Amino acid sequence: MSTVTLSNIAKAYPNGYQAVHKLNLDIQDGEMVVLVGPSGCGKSTLLRMIAGLEEITSGELTIDGSIVNHLEPGERDIAMVFQNYALYPHMTIYNNMAYGLRNRKTPKAEIHRLVTEAAEMLELSELLERKPKELSGGQKQRVAMGRAIVREPKVFLFDEPLSNLDAKLRVQMRLQIKKLQRRLGTTSIYVTHDQVEAMTLADKLVVLNKGNVEQVGRPIEIYDRPASVFVATFIGSPSMNIFDANIISQGVKLGNLLYKFNTQYLKIGGVKLGIRPEHLQVTKTNPWFEVEVELIEALGADLLVYCRTTGEHSQNLVVRVDGHSQFKLGDVIGLTTKLEHLHLFDATTSKRIHIENNVQPITEAIYA
Amino acid sequence: MSSPVIFKNRYLPYALIAPQLLITIVFFILPAGQAIFQSAQLEDAFGLSREFVGLENFINLFNDSYYLESFFTTLKFSVSVAVLALVCALILSAFAEHIVRGATFYRTFLIWPYAVAPVVAGSLWLFLFDPSIGVVTDMLEWFGINWNPTLNGDHAMWMVIITSTWKQISYNFLFFLAALQSVPKSLHEAAAIDGSGPIKRFITISFPLISPTSFFLLVINFVYAFFDTFAVIHAMTQGGPGNSTSTLVYKVYNDGFIGLDLGSSAAQSVILMVLVALLTVFQFKYVEKKVAY
Numbered sequence: 001m002s003t004v005t006l007s008n009i010a011k012a013y014p015n016g017y018q019a020v021h022k023l024n025l026d027i028q029d030g031e032m033v034v035l036v037g038p039s040g041c042g043k044s045t046l047l048r049m050i051a052g053l054e055e056i057t058s059g060e061l062t063i064d065g066s067i068v069n070h071l072e073p074g075e076r077d078i079a080m081v082f083q084n085y086a087l088y089p090h091m092t093i094y095n096n097m098a099y100g101l102r103n104r105k106t107p108k109a110e111i112h113r114l115v116t117e118a119a120e121m122l123e124l125s126e127l128l129e130r131k132p133k134e135l136s137g138g139q140k141q142r143v144a145m146g147r148a149i150v151r152e153p154k155v156f157l158f159d160e161p162l163s164n165l166d167a168k169l170r171v172q173m174r175l176q177i178k179k180l181q182r183r184l185g186t187t188s189i190y191v192t193h194d195q196v197e198a199m200t201l202a203d204k205l206v207v208l209n210k211g212n213v214e215q216v217g218r219p220i221e222i223y224d225r226p227a228s229v230f231v232a233t234f235i236g237s238p239s240m241n242i243f244d245a246n247i248i249s250q251g252v253k254l255g256n257l258l259y260k261f262n263t264q265y266l267k268i269g270g271v272k273l274g275i276r277p278e279h280l281q282v283t284k285t286n287p288w289f290e291v292e293v294e295l296i297e298a299l300g301a302d303l304l305v306y307c308r309t310t311g312e313h314s315q316n317l318v319v320r321v322d323g324h325s326q327f328k329l330g331d332v333i334g335l336t337t338k339l340e341h342l343h344l345f346d347a348t349t350s351k352r353i354h355i356e357n358n359v360q361p362i363t364e365a366i367y368a
Numbered sequence: 369m370s371s372p373v374i375f376k377n378r379y380l381p382y383a384l385i386a387p388q389l390l391i392t393i394v395f396f397i398l399p400a401g402q403a404i405f406q407s408a409q410l411e412d413a414f415g416l417s418r419e420f421v422g423l424e425n426f427i428n429l430f431n432d433s434y435y436l437e438s439f440f441t442t443l444k445f446s447v448s449v450a451v452l453a454l455v456c457a458l459i460l461s462a463f464a465e466h467i468v469r470g471a472t473f474y475r476t477f478l479i480w481p482y483a484v485a486p487v488v489a490g491s492l493w494l495f496l497f498d499p500s501i502g503v504v505t506d507m508l509e510w511f512g513i514n515w516n517p518t519l520n521g522d523h524a525m526w527m528v529i530i531t532s533t534w535k536q537i538s539y540n541f542l543f544f545l546a547a548l549q550s551v552p553k554s555l556h557e558a559a560a561i562d563g564s565g566p567i568k569r570f571i572t573i574s575f576p577l578i579s580p581t582s583f584f585l586l587v588i589n590f591v592y593a594f595f596d597t598f599a600v601i602h603a604m605t606q607g608g609p610g611n612s613t614s615t616l617v618y619k620v621y622n623d624g625f626i627g628l629d630l631g632s633s634a635a636q637s638v639i640l641m642v643l644v645a646l647l648t649v650f651q652f653k654y655v656e657k658k659v660a661y
Binding site for chain 2: 051052053072073074075078079080082084086087088089090099100103104147151
């Protein structure tokens with residue numbers, strides 16, 4: 001049960017590469033925080049700094065109110081689950097889980113109780129006398145979790161723990177991790193590049209890009225109100241469509257097609273306009289703009305329609321529609337959307353321009 | 369899984385293994401056969417006459433206190449060399465892993481002794497250990513040790529042990545270094561998080577994981593100490609003083625080519641051959657199986 005605070009944490013490598021820039025983050029007791037970002041965004045480095053496997057160049061890391069910057073990994077009272085499991089191959093499963101407890105001079109009977117309990121919780125009781133190489137990927141992953149659980153640490157760290165598993169197992173393990181974390185109530189930090197894992201596991205989602213925090217928030221907040229173009233395109237699949245558009249006094253103009261709304265509080269000029277594929281509706285009456293179908297991907301439940309706007313300066317986009325919709329390549333279809341589904345970003349800084357609270361929407365879109 | 373290759377020409381496979389076979393026959397089977405033949409003969413020193421004596425050469429050997437003593441000398445020598453060379457190399461390689469600056473320099477210099485010819489190594493250390501001009505002798509005098517390997521058998525023994533060990537450390541170092549580097553880094557990290565310090569990690573994680581390499585090196589080092597140290601001993605002590613550094617291999621040479629007792633020398637070679645065969649069997653039986661995980 002504990003809190004973790006990162007204040008102005010930075011990591012620079014001797015060759016001058018700045019992996020993490022001054023980063024601040026508060027993690028509450030019992031919270032599941034997911035760090036997500038593309039490879040090279042510094043999420044693993046950050047986790048390894050919290051674990052004590054990488055030195056912290058500057059800033060302060062506190063666990064439960066005390067600074068742990070200079071403590072050895074073993075003294076920080078944390079446990080980590082590695083991507084490749086990192087089970088000790090020469091030890092039995094029992095000894096793998098007991099290793100950390102023995103190092104802490106836990107009494108033998110206590111070790112036995114803790115390991116047996118964790119094994120039961122993770123359905124590993126039958127496997128305790130086996131060696132890691134005799135286990136399947138999913139079982140190894142459970143042992144790695146067991147090794148973390150038995151120590152009853154203040155914080156769990158997960159470093160992409162599911163990326164070595166096949167898709168079906170990944171979903172199972174994801175649910176298991178979620179249940180386990182709820183049940184134990186241990187503060188957890190989870191690193192992943194998989195946005196589905198990120199969305200489903202997180203109490204608090206932290207989107208990282210190039211060593212900076214792009215946005216922190218509940219997953220649904222981040223989905224609904226992405227703070228930048230980067231977050232908008234990173235969270236959500238397929239990615240949000242981003243267009244070059246213009247704000248004029250009557251509304252927003254895509255090419256020469258106007259979507260009318262009250263823009264009196266917005267700056268006139270070029271913006272980036274974002275619309276999620278699932279928020280575009282196909283309409284025959286009064287569409288905002290027309291597109292030509294270029295490619296169709298059928299996912300069963302949904303159909304992803306890749307299209308291109310007609311007219312000059314045509315732009316690519318994806319529309320997500322019901323799986324049984326009938327389209328042919330080359331069809332020209334009309335699209336529209338609701339005002340609340342428009343995301344505006346600054347053309348130069350790519351940061352979100354907030355429109356939700358300060359405009360009076362004109363509910364009907366007009367094809368001008 | 370590799371499937372057996374089928375040759376179209378039935379003579380081709382024989383032609384392909386012929387070179388290796390020829391080498392084995394010329395340099396092993398023939399001399400070994402000759403040794404076995406010779407070991408049952410008694411020949412005069414001039415090679416003018418010989419007679420068949422059956423196992424008499426062997427019986428004489430096992431009644432010869434010098435031969436039994438040589439067995440003991442060899443054992444003392446081999447165990448010392450193997451243990452010292454393995455322990456030193458293991459320690460050096462454990463440190464080599466953590467060196468950040470000058471790692472290449474450090475490794476190159478550690479591997480260098482392996483490239484020094486045994487006779488050269490022998491002469492080098494002979495100078496260092498020389499009773500009158502040796503640097504090591506001088507240093508030992510500070511500790512009140514009157515070092516003289518030409519008179520003191522124990523001193524002579526230490527001298528050949530140290531020289532042979534020095535030459536073998538490089539080889540062991542290379543293997544240990546490779547083995548240690550193949551232990552995944554994440555295991556060390558996991559152990560560190562599990563509250564294990566660097567020394568404990570080495571003992572509980574690295575060491576068990578490199579045990580196949582250690583076992584292989586143990587056998588190799590014994591073979592080295594048994595058979596490959598002839599040149600060092602020959603260059604430094606010629607088996608002396610007395611018979612204090614006369615190992616089994618050195619005695620084969622000494623009895624055969626200096627003493628010209630060819631029958632006894634041959635019998636000793638045959639015994640050594642059996643020993644090598646046993647070591648090899650041991651190696652195959654255990655090393656292959658002894659993979660701990």
